[in-house]
Amino acid sequence: MGPSTEERKDRTTRWFEELRDEICAAFEALEDALTEEIAETLPIAEALRGVPPGRFERKAWTRGEDGPKQGGPEQGDLDRGGGGVMSIMRGRLFEKVGVNVSTVLGEFSEDFAKQVPGAETDRRFWAGGISLVAHLHSPLVPAVHMNTRHIATTKSWFGGGADLTPMVPDEDDTAAFHAAFRTACDRHDPAYYPRFKKWCDEYFFLEHRGEPRGVGGIFYDYLDSGDWDADFGFTQDVGRALLEAYPKIVARHMAEPWTEEQRRHQLVKRGRYVEFNLLYDRGTVFGLKTGGNVEAILMSLPPAVAWP
């Protein structure tokens, strides 16, 4: 039971947009906090001189307009609708950060429908969500990813998570990040944090290198406890936890100068991020292969990368 389908869509859509606005505002405030005085002490001082604090730029897209030019049979099968808004900022502190909100609806292809809960008999679906990936100029400030989504077929559920990818791991950052998500989890169910932390460690793992993508966080999917309002409340708290934890981590390191060697290490570590997203990330691979918006899906890829 719980709210009607229409009400669920309205409430989650409003929330994803509200969270996007709060994240963008918090990140723009961090851009403002990187003063000229701080900038002059950084290795990129020269490049930053005279450059104003970054601001997000928004770009709306409509589903189906930017699909593959050579459509496979899946594209033909897939009834499409909806779209999204990309918010992207290339700033003085944030080298590249993207926050996407999207609302897509349609009908899964017959093959795909078999793998989706509740789509066996009725292939129609609706999915809304927010996703965030931030890459910073400084190798001393961790990259971060957060995504939450609500999906409705004849069933409905929430999924999402957040994980931190430091180039130079810092115990305090890792502890603060995990503490924020533990608090969010514990507020709803004491079983959530251990389960979702483990899921995150297993999911964000580069099998071919035998190494984790970062220092973890939480990951959850198919969350349908039977109490829609509670599940939505948890998903909101995951977004709030990101807002609570991450800006403080950024602020803690933004004034620290770095070495050329640390920057080099960051570029190489970012290569692992690319490997993960293109080889393993289900959302990326599925989105690209079924005609999703390429620019929005690949906004997660780092601005500069090295494979030495």
Next chain:
Amino acid sequence: MGPSTEERKDRTTRWFEELRDEICAAFEALEDALTEEIAETLPIAEALRGVPPGRFERKAWTRGEDGPKQGGPEQGDLDRGGGGVMSIMRGRLFEKVGVNVSTVLGEFSEDFAKQVPGAETDRRFWAGGISLVAHLHSPLVPAVHMNTRHIATTKSWFGGGADLTPMVPDEDDTAAFHAAFRTACDRHDPAYYPRFKKWCDEYFFLEHRGEPRGVGGIFYDYLDSGDWDADFGFTQDVGRALLEAYPKIVARHMAEPWTEEQRRHQLVKRGRYVEFNLLYDRGTVFGLKTGGNVEAILMSLPPAVAWP
């Protein structure tokens, strides 16, 4: 009929090593041809000053030593043996070029064996090959890929190909590259070139972007005409065609200065190369997921890349 299995292995292995030696010698000669006088006219003059011409460094690897730390069931199932030699050069002209030869043998997992000709009843296999990927400092010199291989189960066949990826396409380069492979093909079968060129265009295509990886070349697989010597001869001619065509293309452009904008475009275009290799390339994905040598497989990835 034709030569015995042992003789096939010996002859192909010797050839792949011989071709590797010729390619490395030709590329080192190009490094020598980039004189101090030329270097002084290039945008990277300062970085090149006092740097000697590049030379290949070799590194041998043994199969199974560098697999995933967390082995999936495939790894346990897969009887492993063999290894290879990576030759890598980071030079003044070649930003990063890798030439790998490898010889691997073992037994396919049950699932994989079903997809491989001749492995249905006897899962043992032997595979030898050479692969080459070159990325240059100059955005005016095309990147190139070439790979040929011989695989033996209860059947045996050749496969391979070569394709050119210019950042700034040049009609003469494209024509010369295709002409060399057309000549190699036509020497063996007039049907080869049109068929293998088309196969290349289809294979090296980024569906999610609706764009080709480069300007093509040839691609072939499962080549078993019934005349092993002829098929081996063709595969040798494919290697020779690369040696015939590519160094001339490099030499034609190596003294041309480039703009910052062209370099930037090169870094972005290289992102497409990464997307192709990690999303679509069967060899890369299969190799990584079944415990191949990560360093050798990913040697194809460009040294510096941008996703703006």
